[in-house]
Amino acid sequence: MVPGDDRELILIVEDEPNIASFAQMYLEASGYRVITAERGEDGLQLAQTENPQLVVLDLMLPGLDGYEVTRRLRQDGNLPIIMLTARDDAIDRVVGLELGADDYITKPFNPRELVARVRAVLRRSDAAPAAAPLPQDTTLVLDGLRVEVGGREVYVHDEGVALTPKEFDLLVTLLENRGLVMTRQQLLERVWGFTFLGDSRTIDVHVRQLRRKLGEQCPIQTVWGTGYKVPAASR
Numbered sequence: 001m002v003p004g005d006d007r008e009l010i011l012i013v014e015d016e017p018n019i020a021s022f023a024q025m026y027l028e029a030s031g032y033r034v035i036t037a038e039r040g041e042d043g044l045q046l047a048q049t050e051n052p053q054l055v056v057l058d059l060m061l062p063g064l065d066g067y068e069v070t071r072r073l074r075q076d077g078n079l080p081i082i083m084l085t086a087r088d089d090a091i092d093r094v095v096g097l098e099l100g101a102d103d104y105i106t107k108p109f110n111p112r113e114l115v116a117r118v119r120a121v122l123r124r125s126d127a128a129p130a131a132a133p134l135p136q137d138t139t140l141v142l143d144g145l146r147v148e149v150g151g152r153e154v155y156v157h158d159e160g161v162a163l164t165p166k167e168f169d170l171l172v173t174l175l176e177n178r179g180l181v182m183t184r185q186q187l188l189e190r191v192w193g194f195t196f197l198g199d200s201r202t203i204d205v206h207v208r209q210l211r212r213k214l215g216e217q218c219p220i221q222t223v224w225g226t227g228y229k230v231p232a233a234s235r
């Protein structure tokens with residue numbers, strides 16, 4: 001980093017040079033510094049040596065693909081990741097979010113949307129952890145479900161369940177607001193921290209994952225046409 005240069009650094013990992021330079025141009029014009037890699041291995045290397053604040057990561061890469069890069073980055077920490085996926089490939093998005101990507105954008109993308117997503121993800125990673133105003137030593141128990149807020153641990157019948165950071169924040173947010181219906185938009189704002197950019201299907205994807213992981217102990221109810229809630233009284 002040049003001394004005194006406080007622009008945030010974005011790493012783009014994308015093997016298609018046209019897309020990479022297009023994204024780079026717009027991000028630089030928006031005040032970010034940008035470095036690029038064409039291969040997953042090189043991206044991981046740069047993530048370590050250059051210490052970027054965010055990664056824009058293509059899913060389909062030669063060598064290590066975007067899934068594997070995400071998995072390895074998540075082993076090392078919480079570097080924000082925006083995944084680039086093929087249009088309408090819902091499976092890619094689910095797997096990407098499941099692995100811990102913070103957001104995704106589908107190709108072909110509008111560069112202004114990319115810049116807006118980058119801003120939103122950086123803003124909420126600055127503010128993190130945003131969604132846990134409960135005291136850190138709180139333990140929430142509902143039937144066979146136990147949530148240790150401070151330790152960010154979840155147990156079903158005393159067995160630990162691995163949740164992604166966003167799944168955990170979503171669950172805690174709904175638990176904090178027991179008895180209230182929360183709209184997808186409210187949940188996006190509370191958990192993801194963006195106001196108008198969120199794709200409300202992101203919420204549905206995460207609720208599905210929570211239901212799959214927590215099974216019958218998942219307390220989240222769908223309120224048709226509105227959103228989700230955890231009922232005030234335990235079932």
Ligand code: CA
Pocket residue numbers: 014015016058059060061
């Ligand atoms: Ca590609």
